[in-house]
Amino acid sequence: MEKATYNHSVTLREDKCKGCTNCLRRCPTEAIRIRGGHARIDASRCIDCGECIRVCTHKAKKAKYDLLSVLDPYTYKIALPAPSLYGQFNNLEDLDYLIDGLHRIGFDEVYEVSRAAEAVTAYTRRYLKKPGVKLPVISSACPAVSRLISLRYPGLCEHLLPIRSPMELAATAARKKALAEHPGLTSDQIGIAFISPCPAKISFVKNRPENDKTDVDVVLSMSEVYFALLGVMRQDIVPAHYSESGMLGVGWASTGGESTALFNEKYLAADGIENVIRVLDHLEDGSLSELEFIELNACNAGCTGGVLTVENPYIAGARLTNLRRTLPISRTMLRKEDGQDELFIPEEVCRPDPFTYEPAKALGDTFDEAMDKMARIERIYARLPDHDCGSCGSPTCRSFAEDVVKGEVTEDECIVNMRALIEDLAKRIDYRNFEKE
Amino acid sequence: MSAPLVYRYDIDGENFTSAGEASVKVKKSLRQLGLSQDIIRRVSIAMYEGEINMVIHANGGCATVSVYPEKIEIVLDDKGPGIPNIDLAMQEGFSTAPERIRSLGFGAGMGLPNMKANTDEMKIETTVGVGTKITMTVNVNR
Numbered sequence: 393m394e395k396a397t398y399n400h401s402v403t404l405r406e407d408k409c410k411g412c413t414n415c416l417r418r419c420p421t422e423a424i425r426i427r428g429g430h431a432r433i434d435a436s437r438c439i440d441c442g443e444c445i446r447v448c449t450h451k452a453k454k455a456k457y458d459l460l461s462v463l464d465p466y467t468y469k470i471a472l473p474a475p476s477l478y479g480q481f482n483n484l485e486d487l488d489y490l491i492d493g494l495h496r497i498g499f500d501e502v503y504e505v506s507r508a509a510e511a512v513t514a515y516t517r518r519y520l521k522k523p524g525v526k527l528p529v530i531s532s533a534c535p536a537v538s539r540l541i542s543l544r545y546p547g548l549c550e551h552l553l554p555i556r557s558p559m560e561l562a563a564t565a566a567r568k569k570a571l572a573e574h575p576g577l578t579s580d581q582i583g584i585a586f587i588s589p590c591p592a593k594i595s596f597v598k599n600r601p602e603n604d605k606t607d608v609d610v611v612l613s614m615s616e617v618y619f620a621l622l623g624v625m626r627q628d629i630v631p632a633h634y635s636e637s638g639m640l641g642v643g644w645a646s647t648g649g650e651s652t653a654l655f656n657e658k659y660l661a662a663d664g665i666e667n668v669i670r671v672l673d674h675l676e677d678g679s680l681s682e683l684e685f686i687e688l689n690a691c692n693a694g695c696t697g698g699v700l701t702v703e704n705p706y707i708a709g710a711r712l713t714n715l716r717r718t719l720p721i722s723r724t725m726l727r728k729e730d731g732q733d734e735l736f737i738p739e740e741v742c743r744p745d746p747f748t749y750e751p752a753k754a755l756g757d758t759f760d761e762a763m764d765k766m767a768r769i770e771r772i773y774a775r776l777p778d779h780d781c782g783s784c785g786s787p788t789c790r791s792f793a794e795d796v797v798k799g800e801v802t803e804d805e806c807i808v809n810m811r812a813l814i815e816d817l818a819k820r821i822d823y824r825n826f827e828k829e
Numbered sequence: 830m831s832a833p834l835v836y837r838y839d840i841d842g843e844n845f846t847s848a849g850e851a852s853v854k855v856k857k858s859l860r861q862l863g864l865s866q867d868i869i870r871r872v873s874i875a876m877y878e879g880e881i882n883m884v885i886h887a888n889g890g891c892a893t894v895s896v897y898p899e900k901i902e903i904v905l906d907d908k909g910p911g912i913p914n915i916d917l918a919m920q921e922g923f924s925t926a927p928e929r930i931r932s933l934g935f936g937a938g939m940g941l942p943n944m945k946a947n948t949d950e951m952k953i954e955t956t957v958g959v960g961t962k963i964t965m966t967v968n969v970n971r
Contacts, residue, residue: 546866673853677877754863759898762862766834766896 399598401455401591402440406430408452413782415444415453420665421540425795426785436752439543440592441536441665441690442699455591455700457613460620463498466583468574470566471499472559472608473617475506475637475645476589476695478715479708480618481625487635487642487715493625495633497617502633503566505586506641509558510724511741513640513653516553518726518735520656520684526551528660528675528683531650533557535596536690537668538747546749547676551686554743558644559586559593561741563607585610587617589698590691603744613700638722646709647694651687653722661687663694755797769793776806783807834858834896840880842889851892852876862896864969871947871967872901878940879905879963885930886910887961903948903965911957919945 411429423437424444431444431452445453463469471494478487494502512533520529532538532553541548563584570582586608588594594611643649651659660683662671668688674680691697693705701708728734755769756762769790776789784805786792795801804810836858838851856873876892883890887909895902912918918925919941926936945951948965955961 547870673849676856676873677849677852678874749866751860755861756863759863763834763896763898766858766862767832770834 401594405452414447416782418443418447422787439536439539440595442591445699458610463583467581469499470501470584472562472586475642479712480703488631491633492631493621496624497620504637505558505562506637508562509644510641510722514726528686530686534689536592537688549747552747560606567607589614589695589701618702639716639719640722659685663689664692665690768797777808836894838892840883840889848880848884874947875944878944882940883907901967905963908960912955
C-alpha cells in the first residue's frame with residue numbers, strides 16, 4: 393500500500409516536543425495525537441500542509457528538505473525557483489538580479505517555474521474547453537489540497553486537473569534543454585533543484601510512484617536559498633542572466649494568480665486550509681456548479697504563505713504585484729501543433745494515472761463490525777464532556793471516543809471526567825476515620 | 830446487529846450559513862462505516878436539500894438518520910407551515926421561497942425533486958399550519 397510507506401516531509405523532533413496541544417488542535421485532518429508525552433503524526437492522514445510547523449512554539453515540528461550541499465556531486469546544477477521566491481526580497485526591482493544571484497551561488501542554469509506555469513495555464517485553457525470534462529475543474533497545483541481530496545473527497549477526484557504542476561513541467565523542460573545544449577552531459581550528471589516554499593511539494597517529489605517520477609532531483613528550502621542569495625545579490629552590476637517570466641506566470645505565487653491567468657471569470661480562488669475544506673464540502677454537495685475553475689491553496693495568501701518562506705505572505709504579495717507591473721503578460725505561448733486539433737494536450741504534460749480515492753481505513757473489516765464499533769463510539773462520546781480540550785492527547789472528544797474503541801487509549805484518560813470522579817470520591821471520604829488514628 | 834445507529838441533528842432555522850452541517854457530519858460517519866461512495870453521495874444530497882428546505886420554509890427542525898444493515902432512513906421533522914399541494918411542490922422549478930431567499934441563490938424549486946431522485950423511497954406527511962415530516966430511505970445492497 394502506498395499510504396503505509398508515505399514518506400512525509402513534516403517531521404517531529406521528539407527531544408524538543410513538550411507534548412502541548414498547539415499542533416494537536418490545529419491539524420486539519422486530525423492526524424496528530426499526543427501519546428507518551430510527545431506528539432505523534434499519523435502518516436496515513438497527514439497531508440504535509442505544515443500548519444503544525446507554523447504553530448509549534450517549541451520548534452519541535454520541522455520540514456525535512458535537502459541542503460544546498462546535496463547538489464555538490466552534480467556536474468551541472470539547475471535551479472527551479474518557485475515564483476514565491478521573487479516576493480521575498482526587499483527592494484528587488486528586476487527579476488534579472490535574482491536570476492543572476494542564483495548563478496552566483498553556484499547554479500549553472502536557472503529555469504523559472506513561472507515560465508512553466510504559463511504553459512500549464514495555456515493547457516488548462518484547452519482542457520476547460522474539452523467536451524465531457526467534469527466541471528468545475530479543481531487545480532492540482534497545491535499538493536496538500538490534492539492529497540486532501542484523494543483522502544477525503546472521493547466524488548471530487550475526477551474534477552482534479554490532470555495536468556502536471558508547473559514545477560514538474562519546468563524540471564522536464566530544464567533537463568531537455570540542458571541535454572540539448574550540452575551534448576557532453578549525461579542525464580545523471582544534471583542535478584535539478586526545486587526551491588520550495590512548502591513541505592507539501594517536498595513530499596510530493598519524494599513520494600512519486602515508479603511510473604510517475606518527476607525530473608526534480610533535489611528539493612531545497614526557500615529560506616536556505618534566500619539567505620544564500622542575500623550575500624551575493626548585487627544591484628550595482630549589470631546582470632548577465634535574464635528572467636523569462638511574464639506577469640501571468642509570476643502571479644501563480646499568490647492566490648487568484650492561477651485563476652485570473654485563465655481569462656475565465658467563472659472561477660473561485662480560496663486559501664487557508666480551513667477555507668479550502670469548507671469549499672470542498674460545498675463542492676461535494678454539488679453546489680457551486682455554476683463555476684468552471686476552482687483554485688485552492690492550503691496556505692493563507694497562496695504559495696507565498698508556505699512555511700519555508702521568509703517574508704510575511706501579504707508583504708511578499710505586494711512586492712510581487714509591483715514586480716509584475718514591469719513584465720509582459722506572458723512569455724510562453726502555445727501554438728497549434730501540426731496535425732493536432734487546437735485543444736490538443738500532449739501526453740507528457742498529463743499525469744499517467746488519474747487521481748484516485750484512497751480512503752482512510754473503515755472502522756471494521758465487515759459492516760457489522762463497523763456498526764458495532766460505531767455504536768460503542770457513540771456511547772462513549774455521549775459520556776464525554778464535549779469540551780475538545782485536547783488534554784487526553786486526542787484533538788476532540790469525538791476522536792478520543794474513536795481512539796478508545798480502536799484500543800489506543802482508555803476512557804479514564806479523559807481528565808475532565810477523571811477530575812469530577814476524584815472530587816466525588818473526595819466528598820465521600822469520612823475524615824473522622826483519620827482523626828481517630 | 831439489530832439495533833440501528835441513530836444520529837439526531839437540530840437544524841438551526843436562524844442560520845443560513847450553517848445549513849449543510851448535518852449533511853457533512855453524516856457523510857463522515859457513513860464513510861467510517863465503509864459504505865459505498867454512491868450510497869454516501871445519495872444520503873448526503875438528500876440530507877442537504879432537506880436541511881436547506883427546513884431553513885428556508887420551516888425555521889429549522891430536526892433530522893434523524895438511522896443506519897440499519899440493509900438501509901439508511903432519514904426523517905426530517907419540522908413545525909413549519911406545511912405543504913398545501915404536494916404534487917405541485919414536487920414539480921421541478923416550483924418554489925414558494927421568498928424573494929429574499931432566491932436572491933441568495935436558493936429556492937430554485939429543485940429541493941424536493943432532488944430528494945426523491947436520490948432516495949429509494951420518500952414519504953411526505955404534512956398538515957398545513959402544523960408541520961411536515963419527510964421520511965426517506967436509501968437501500969444498501971451488499
